[in-house]
Amino acid sequence: MKNEILQKLPGVRENVLLADYTTYKIGGHAKYFFVAKKKEDLMAALKIAKDFKMPVFILGGGSNLLISDDGFAGLVIKIDIFGVDFQGEKVIVGAGSNLTKLAYLSAEKGFSGLEWSAGVPGTVGGAIYGNAQAFGVKISDILETVEAINCKTLKMKNFAKEQCQFSLKNSIFKKNKSLVIVSAVLKFEKLGEEQVKSKIKEFLEYRKTRHPVEFPSAGSVFVNPVRNGLPKTIADALAVRISNGVNPEKIEVIPAGYLIQQCGLAGKRIGNAQVSEKHANFIINLGGAKAKDVLSLIKLAKKEVEKKFNIKLEPEVQFVGFK
Ligand SMILES: Cc1cc2nc3c(=O)[nH]c(=O)nc-3n(C[C@H](O)[C@H](O)[C@H](O)COP(=O)(O)OP(=O)(O)OC[C@H]3O[C@@H](n4cnc5c(N)ncnc54)[C@H](O)[C@@H]3O)c2cc1C
Structure with a gap:
């Protein structure tokens, strides 16, 4: 099967380290790895995966992913279709x-x-x-x-x-x-x-001051919970606290980072993964962090927020290769 795959899909590589393709710099090896530069490449790779009944993972910029330390036992197709x-x-x-x-x-x-x-x-x-x-x-x-x-x-x-x-x-x-x-x-x-450029500048400045851009991460770990779905007392109390003068009626979501911080988890470290002190909805890689460490922090934050606020946080980060 291996030789047939290598032969039928020119350019496919074996045993490729996925950490190199994620902004987290975390993740084990892909059994097969293929870069699709055009629609026809993608079609060919999907056909091979279908014929050989191989699991497929579609990779973009790798900026919203937590890939297991064990990697992915199938074909990763990186979408490099530009234009x-x-x-x-x-x-x-x-x-x-x-x-x-x-x-x-x-x-x-x-x-x-x-x-x-x-x-x-x-x-x-x-x-x-x-x-x-x-x-x-x-x-x-x-x-x-x-x-x-x-x-x-x-x-x-x-x-x-x-x-x-x-x-x-x-x-x-x-x-x-x-x-x-x-x-x-x-x-x-x-x-x-x-x-337009001045808006971009303003937003970039905000990111630089509020987000831990100096460390590898996958951006926000959890989706901000919708205020309407939350117990009204909690939503209103938080909205007033965080709004700094903004009409609380206009606040549609509650920042997950605020909830995590209120549980005392900002700065919490497991291995070389850490809940950012700058923005508690980011879990950062301090260098050589393992996926299992990040996952433990995700589970901890979820558990503590549920215990304190009775709110179930939904991960935004997509998990790949976990059993
Ligand atoms: C510093 C930083 C800042 C960020 N800021 C923001 C922000 O402000 N807002 C925000 O929403 N997100 C933010 N993110 C998260 C992330 O960058 C976005 O969610 C981004 O859109 C993910 O795109 P990606 O190509 O990296 O997807 P990947 O991480 O590669 O993949 C994410 C998911 O999308 C799927 N996917 C990717 N490409 C395709 C495709 N062509 N077809 C089908 N499925 C596909 C993958 O299979 C996977 O399930 C940030 C991340 C970082 C590291």
Whole structure:
């Protein structure tokens, strides 16, 4: 089987260290690793996986992942399908395109809609999968259509925005793991280069001062719980505390970092993984951290927040290769 795979999928590599492909710098080896640079490569790799009944994991920028120390016993397909084609105020963009780069390219044209994503080290595909967002703006706000392959049927399909089932940090692509995003059409608003660039600068400054960008991480570990679903007394008390003058009625989510901090966990360390003191919804790699250490901190934070606030935190980070 091994020789057949190597022969039928030119470019596939064996035993590749996944830590090198994640922003956490954590993760064991992939049994097979393949980089898809175009749609045809992706189709070929998915066909091989289907024929050999091999588990597949789709990798974007690796910036929202915790990969097991044991790695992944199947085929990892890294989506390097780039291509950025501006057509009027729209852009047709490959799923592997880097969000930050796209934010700058659109800013050059004076297009607004992706300012929030400058500094996010992920791809367009990964952002659509998890409906990435920041500063009150989501990728779904500017999305028109998504082109995806179903890895079970190997058929292509175009999804209109309404078919993507977007909600808080969620989409049809997260719910149905058979769908692999190939490209998307985004539509911007014309605002002017200076204005867009100044918003990007402001957001980057915020990230630099509030987030532990100096350490490897996977961004926010937990989704911020929706305020409406929380016991009203807790939600109101927290909203008033954190709002600093903002109308509490306008606060839709409660920061998970605030809840974790209130449990006294900021700075908590297991092995070389640590709950960031700067932002408690980040777990950082101090150097050589193991996936099992990060996982222990995730479990601890979840347990303590539930005990103190009766709130079940949902991980935003995606887990790969854990049994
Ligand atoms: C410093 C830092 C800051 C961050 N800031 C933010 C932020 O402000 N807002 C935010 O929402 N997130 C943020 N993140 C998290 C992360 O960058 C985003 O969620 C990003 O969109 C993930 O994209 P990715 O390409 O890295 O996906 P990956 O981490 O590679 O994958 C995440 C999931 O998406 C799936 N996936 C990836 N590509 C495809 C595809 N083409 N088709 C189908 N499935 C796919 C993978 O299988 C996996 O399940 C941050 C992370 C870091 C490290």
